[in-house]
Amino acid sequence: MSKHTYIFSLEELGYALAVHQGEEMAAGLMKAYYGDLSEDRWELLFQAATHSLMSKGFIESIDEENGEVRFPSEITQMIQHLLYSNYMLRGITDRNSNKVLTIHELQQRYLYHLSDNHTLHFLTWTAPADWEEELVRFYGVEPSKAEGTTLSESKVVITEELWNQLTSGEFPASPLHDELSSDQQQLIAKWQQDFQNNARTMDNLSTIRIGSGNQTAIEDILFVLPANEGVWIVRNQEADRNEEPQICIELQSFSACRKTLGSFAATLA
Template identity: 40%
Template sequence: MDKSLITLSIEEFGFALASLGADDVAAGLLKPMYGELKENEWELVLRAASHSLLSKGLIVRMEENEIEFVPELLDMLVHFAKSRSMLRGYTDWDGQEKVLTIHKGTESGDPYLYHLSIDQRIHLFTWTEPSEWEEELYRLYVGQARTLPLDTSSRFQLPESQWSQLTENPSLENADRLINEWSVNAADKDLIVSWCADFQASGRSLDNLSIMNYSQEELPAAESILLLLHTDNHFWSVYDAPQESDAETLITIERTGENSLRNQLQGMIKQFANQ
């Protein structure tokens, strides 16, 4: 990205949020890392963070009851705190937990804020636009140097109730039993067995991409979600198929290459940008 990039530690980010009055958000950020600390211990953590921000030149003035951040950081923090809609990608496939969140502004014409968290400890911020998101998300999930076959796609579909049975116990023995009960055709049988083997090998861990919106609740709700599973040579993607309102939800499980994965990312990006 050919834009200014601001990098904060989790402590610096927490201090900055608390300084703007977002104490609950700051506490939610820091407590998973530090646990329950005494008041004087929190003061030491935050004091160290303030000195670090000063040394980076991100605080231009700090007095006892007033802190002035550089304008660009202040704009990013205010945008982060006010945003009610976001596109959020999560992955931990390469040994690092990475969360990429695109925060939408509250006014028409507002820029989008890019926020990448690495193992919760490092937070990177910059401004971004929709044309950049496909490649950013693709590389988040696939990695910088890795490639996928361009055009491979095969899928099967299950009602949500059957999907739940399969994921609760994805052992091959249980999969074979369920396949026989459901009278699955031969092509779908092979895909289901392959999915179960890959899901088991992953430790039953899935990455995800979701559109999150706040309403009146304290926590955002997922409006749409795409689940992703890595293998050495391809991805599995899992998503709801369009259905009549009174029909049971139908789950699509698709083995994808690069083209299909990019198309699915584009669909989520378009839905988020146009809402």
């Protein structure tokens, strides 16, 4: 399987999708960045994209009379994979720049798609054996920043109500908070400090399935926040969606976080 990486600008990818009957996906991709534009403006963007794709060798030929555009077979396979995949792993980080990593599954083949600030898109084929390392790199998890926690407690499970209070900026002074041990309260206080220092955001990793009518459903999700004393992992450990969520906040070491990310990603395979 080829490991060649193709790099598209936003406009080039939008044009490639449109040429392969993916007008709806192309419009969503472009409008998310540009907003509403006139038809003339769209035409200019796609004209520029056409010339750029040809200069890169990403377009083999154009038959203007019949309105046909020919791409290399591997690029066509990748674009069709994007269009027809309905199960994917998606990671999002905003810490250094807005990046979205999506691994699209289709008939047990996997396409790696990295979007950097919405303007550059990297496409390459990938395999499950690569994902753990890819995610560690994507989230910037480094051994030097993720070992040797000095906290006596590394994990606490709380209710959804308490989680909502914590993420809304409140410092709970309620029976819910009083039920926690002093070590657990210290752990939560440390998480709040790191959460605050990160502009009250956390990266996330999710598995997503697209159903009929293009309805998107998140099947599972965890939140990731590298910190000085480890890596925060937050997820609902209650498997039954009909039951009350049990939110687990855990400070993991580098090696533990690596395994967590790899195990989560493995559900896509």
